[in-house]
Amino acid sequence: MIDELKSPSAFIGVEGRDIISFGSGQPDLPPPKEVYEILPSYKAFKYGLIQGQINLREALAREYPSSAAESFVITNGASEALDLTLRVLAGIGEKGGKVLLPRPYYYSYPFSVKFAGMEPVYTDLVEGRIDFQDFDQKVRDCKAVIINSPSNPTGRVESMETLKKIEKLTNDLGVYVISDEVYKDLIYVRENYLIKGPHVVTINSFSKTYAMCGFRIGYLWSLDQELVNKVIEMKTHTSMNTNILGQEMAYQATRAPKSFIEKQLKIWKGRRDLICEGLLNLGLDLWKPEGAFYVLPKVKNPRKTVSELFRKHRVITYLGGWFGAPDRIRLSYALDREKIEEGLKRIGEYLKKS
Numbered sequence: 001m002i003d004e005l006k007s008p009s010a011f012i013g014v015e016g017r018d019i020i021s022f023g024s025g026q027p028d029l030p031p032p033k034e035v036y037e038i039l040p041s042y043k044a045f046k047y048g049l050i051q052g053q054i055n056l057r058e059a060l061a062r063e064y065p066s067s068a069a070e071s072f073v074i075t076n077g078a079s080e081a082l083d084l085t086l087r088v089l090a091g092i093g094e095k096g097g098k099v100l101l102p103r104p105y106y107y108s109y110p111f112s113v114k115f116a117g118m119e120p121v122y123t124d125l126v127e128g129r130i131d132f133q134d135f136d137q138k139v140r141d142c143k144a145v146i147i148n149s150p151s152n153p154t155g156r157v158e159s160m161e162t163l164k165k166i167e168k169l170t171n172d173l174g175v176y177v178i179s180d181e182v183y184k185d186l187i188y189v190r191e192n193y194l195i196k197g198p199h200v201v202t203i204n205s206f207s208k209t210y211a212m213c214g215f216r217i218g219y220l221w222s223l224d225q226e227l228v229n230k231v232i233e234m235k236t237h238t239s240m241n242t243n244i245l246g247q248e249m250a251y252q253a254t255r256a257p258k259s260f261i262e263k264q265l266k267i268w269k270g271r272r273d274l275i276c277e278g279l280l281n282l283g284l285d286l287w288k289p290e291g292a293f294y295v296l297p298k299v300k301n302p303r304k305t306v307s308e309l310f311r312k313h314r315v316i317t318y319l320g321g322w323f324g325a326p327d328r329i330r331l332s333y334a335l336d337r338e339k340i341e342e343g344l345k346r347i348g349e350y351l352k353k354s
């Protein structure tokens with residue numbers, strides 16, 4: 001029997017006809033059609049460049065101002081980019097070091113930081129946003145900080161003012177910023193603001209914007225070429241090149257019309273409105289998501305809620321504790337409107353009985 005309270009691994013990839021999954025954050029909407037069009041004629045099979053295929057890196061360099069193909073590394077999802085960056089940072093200067101994480105955080109961050117031999121330290125969000133005063137105090141003895149706006153699990157977007165203040169402070173202190181931008185194209189409230197600077201490592205992925213999570217294509221980009229070269233060295237002796245077919249598909253995704261992203265964003269926003277209204281009508285307290293596709297309502301007994309929703313109502317939700325939010329549960333709304341409505345109905349039935 002699975003232990004649904006232990007970790008998200010119990011739920012990732014779980015499907016079933018009667019199951020409504022608000023679990024995993026994987027888009028149900030398909031990737032752009034361009035991604036599949038190459039398949040019938042695709043013939044390459046040899047090792048690729050460790051750093052990543054040049055056509056894809058050049059396409060990315062056109063998307064990021066003041067960048068160049070040589071400062072990108074194509075990775076096995078944003079996950080590998082994050083892991084390699086942290087392990088490289090751990091070896092720069094004094095070994096190890098602290099990494100500041102705004103809490104609630106993406107559940108892999110503390111694990112990745114510890115696997116790299118570093119120590120996670122936390123700054124608690126206030127109303128789902130970074131408290132800059134607390135951030136300012138805690139960042140001073142850190143080697144790096146991870147910023148994720150829009151955030152998984154809060155769905156919140158940091159204000160431009162906060163991001164600019166973080167940019168300046170970390171630059172003055174020489175603290176590295178790992179800017180996890182995997183939801184940068186999924187913002188409902190304003191344009192994205194990209195944190196920049198000599199100590200910034202931008203991480204992104206084709207998993208969310210282009211709905212290609214199973215193909216495992218992500219990347220990192222930094223103006224710190226020495227750091228980039230160290231990442232390439234580490235990748236050479238660990239995973240080697242990222243899947244070359246996936247990279248070609250990702251390259252095709254960059255050529256799809258930008259209207260693809262706009263159309264998807266409209267759908268996500270509609271779903272955001274639907275689920276927020278539904279949860280608020282059920283009396284739950286939540287931070288209104290401004291980007292990504294997650295919502296993190298407060299519930300009375302999160303462990304019982306997650307367990308009973310799954311076992312008795314066939315609804316998957318994630319425990320807030322996995323994200324450093326023990327009084328909440330996380331719902332992903334990466335599923336169609338009918339399923340969201342059915343899921344809300346079942347949550348309502350559970351709440352009525354409990």
Ligand SMILES: Cc1ncc(COP(=O)(O)O)c(C=O)c1O
Nearest residue numbers: 025077078079106152205207218
């Ligand atoms: C904030 C954040 N970073 C990184 C990842 C990992 O993405 P990828 O599929 O590109 O490895 C996720 C996936 O959910 C995420 O939410």
